[in-house]
Amino acid sequence: MVHAVKSPDTMYATMGTGSPSLLLRAYDVFPAKTTRGFDDQRFVGPSAPRAVRVRGRDGWEVSALDQHANETVTYVFDAELGIAVxxxxxxxxxxxxxPSLDDAFEPTLFTWTGPSRPAExxxxxxxxxxxxxQRVxxxxxxxxxxxxxxxxxxxxxxxxxxxxxxxxSISGYTPQFTLRRWVTAIxxxxxxxxxxxxxERYRxxxxxxxxEIRSHQEINRDDCARIxxxxxPVDPPDRDPADITAELAIEEHDRREAEVLATFGTGRVLTDHLEDESLxxxxxxxxxAAWRDIAVAAMAPVPQGGDTEFAAYLTCIDNPEYDxxxxxxLLEAxxxxxPYYVFLVDAETVKNPEMPIVTVYTGPDEPERPRGRTFRVIPSEMCGVENNLSIANMDFESFADSADEDGVFRGFPEPAxxxxEVTTREIAHWIADDLxxxxxxxxxxxxxxxxxxxPVSLFEVELAEVHAHTRDTEHGTxxxxxxxxxxxxxxxxxxxALRGTVPTHNGYWTFVxxxxxxxxxxxxxxTFAPYVPPAPQDGVPQPMKLEVPFVCTEPISFSMLTDDDDLIDRDVVQRAILAEAARLHPDGDIVGGEPVLQRIPRLLGFNIGCHVQIDGRPVFYVAIVTDVxxxxxxxxxxxEGLRVVGPGED
Known part of the structure; x- marks a missing residue:
């Protein structure tokens, strides 16, 4: 046990049932005491006393309802002393x-002689x-x-x-604001x-x-000016503003220096920091000096655009024991x-101008992920590696496999x-005379x-790279x-050349x-093989199969549709949906039926989804475009769902 020195700024509380006051103040719970109209009674409806023994002493056991906890409480009172035991x-x-009653106790009994924790x-x-x-x-x-x-x-x-x-009855209201001031020269x-x-509202x-006036409420600028x-005014500090500015700069430098030094982990022991920390x-x-620069660079916030910054949250360990x-x-230690990963600053990190930090996989040894696998990462990419590994958002190999040929991860390549941006109509026009x-x-x-x-996106490519990528791509059997x-x-x-892709019904075209x-x-x-549903399983509901004599094979870009295109009237679809719902539920209260899509292409076999409420219950309907x-x-x-199947599909 460690005693805590009393302090007026610190409060200590006993949690749970560990306080001996439950025994020593047993009589406080009854009999009933009425104060301010409230009944303080906690020991309600006591049972008849029953003779029992507690730790070799005779006593009387009584049970009753504790109204505060709404549970039964049992007390045993010592038959000789009458105190709760x-x-x-x-x-x-x-x-x-x-138990001892009315004995004289030595004062030393109440003097703590064991270890003490400072009040601070x-x-x-x-x-x-x-x-x-506040005093200042x-x-x-x-x-x-x-x-x-x-x-x-x-x-x-x-x-x-x-x-x-x-x-x-007259009352006034004035907006709440913060008035800031500073010496302009400082x-x-x-x-x-x-x-x-x-x-900020005014300055x-x-x-x-x-x-300066700041407020979450709008304040008229003329009112701000009048404020x-x-x-x-009061007099500014009776000192040269330049001297004050210089002092503030020194203090800020010292503060930042102290923060930096505190993060270096001088003297820390590895085995004290194995859980929930990025080392x-x-x-x-x-x-x-190089160690300092590397550690600072590894933990430095990296701008991500706008006001967003990401930083690596590292626990540094600077201990000559690990020289x-x-x-x-490391794995043995x-x-x-x-941990499942650790970062090391070794001789190469110190000597290399890029400061590439070693990243070690320290998780379980697996065939596809051997324990002890490493790659290096430059400090500016540490935040991405540490942030994602720490929450298991990405795997170790996602970064290791993306390292450059020298084994250093310098970030993922920028997407092409x-x-x-053109359309299929323009592509068709361009190539029509040279097929x-x-x-x-x-x-x-x-x-x-x-x-x-x-829409079709065209990318600048080198045909040799397209050739190699196409040749090495596995398309499946x-x-x-x-x-x-x-x-x-x-x-x-x-x-x-320029490369593009165009989707088809069950695949896609690649062209240059x-x-x-x-x-x-x-x-x-x-062209990929048609979808084959999994075999039915006992007890697992299967989607209803709807066979239709046609299937829509033209991919649609809904963002490209305009009111000038050949479109189906949404009201016509809604009427068809509501008519079918009324046929199936003649006594139901039916509302809704509006199509999910705002623009509906007139394509044979195109599926149109609609939400309907029947007696307050949501039901989904599908309307399939026919050749009429x-x-x-x-x-x-x-x-259980619905699966629409066209010719040649299962």
Missing amino acids: RWQRGEDWMELEN DDIARFHREHEER LAGIPQALPTWLPMTTNVQPQSGIARTGELSL GEPKAEWPNDSTP RSVGDWTY VDSIV LIRTDFSDD GLTVDG IGEPP HPIE DTDALREFHAQIAGRKYRY HAELLGYDEFLGATSNGGP IDRGSHRPIAAYRI DDKFLVREVPP
Whole structure:
């Protein structure tokens, strides 16, 4: 047991049933005491006393209802002394051993001679610092405004119209705001919480001072100006502003230096920090300045655009005991995980201008993820690696496999950006007069025959890279390829080109065209095998199968649809849906039926989803476009789902 020295700034509480007051103050719970109209009785409806023994002493056991806890409480009172020697509520209990009454106790019994914890703890220090801060603030001369904008509220209470007598209840309201000030020559200080998130409404320099008004409420600028004009100024500090500015700069430097030094983990022991921490361990002690620069760079916030910054949250360990620590030595020191990854600053990190930090996988040894695998990461990418590994958002190999040839992860490659956005109609127009292969002719026929425009992104590529990527891509044993060999042949010689893809019903086209003339170079199509549903399982509901004689094969880009396109009237669809719902539920209260889509293409086999409320219950309906204008196949989707199957599909 460690005693805590008493302090006026610290409160200690006993949690649970550990307090002996439950026994020592047993008689406080009864008999009933009525105060301020409330009954303090807690021991209600006691049972008849029953003779029992507690720790070798005779006693009387009584049970009753504790109205505060709404549970039965049992007390045992010593038959000789009359004091409580046992208390029980549920599974919690407490007993008094060797009771003594009215004995004289030695004063030393109440003197603590064991170890003590100082009264100074974080809470006490916070209170003391707060009080000191308030004392300092109270000593700063206040420049107060003598005018505030006010909204007057008037409420008549009584009066007589004939005599003009009138009593009014009048109250005023003024907006709440923060008035900041600083000596203009010293410069604006950083706004502290909560003012850092409070909108600035007005700012003006008057004499030696700059005044600023911040408020979450709108305040008229003229009112703000009048507030500032009404301020009774005070004298600025009787010192040269340049001297004060220099002192503040030194103090800020010292503060930041102290923060940096506190993060270096000097003297920390590895085994004390194995759980829930991202460790950065110094294993090279040849250059203290380099270690400092590396640690600071690894933990530095990295801007992500706007006001967003990400930083690596590292626990640094700077202990000569780990000088020369190898990966094998690290794994031996850690033993079983956690941790699952560790960062090391070794000799290469210190000597290399890029400061590449070793990242070690320290999790379980697995065939696809061997324990002890490493890669290096530059400090500016540490936040991405640490943040994602610490929450298991990404795997170790996601970064290791993306390292450059020298084993250093310098970030994921920037995604390619298209140089041009066109549509299938433009592509069809460009290639129409130069179709020298069956694949190109089929490609043109498909995109030229589409009813609606579809967006296509064109990327600048090197044909040799396209050739290698296409050649090395696994398409699967069930995929059907058209024009694949011709595509490889046409791209094998390299050269600049534009590449694009166009989706099909069960696959996609990949094509390349000349960068300048848009002449077609090659195209190939991959068609995947039709979807095969899994075999039914006992007890697992299967979606209802709806076979239709047609299927919609044209991909649609709803963002490309306009009111000038051939569209189906949404009201027509809604009427068809409601008619079918009324047929199936003639006595139901039916509302809704509006299609989910705002623009509906007129394509044979196209599925239109609609939400309906039937007696307050949501039901989903599907309308399938037929080859007869404004006629649909309408089905109510059952709870287990609906699968629409066209010709050739299962």
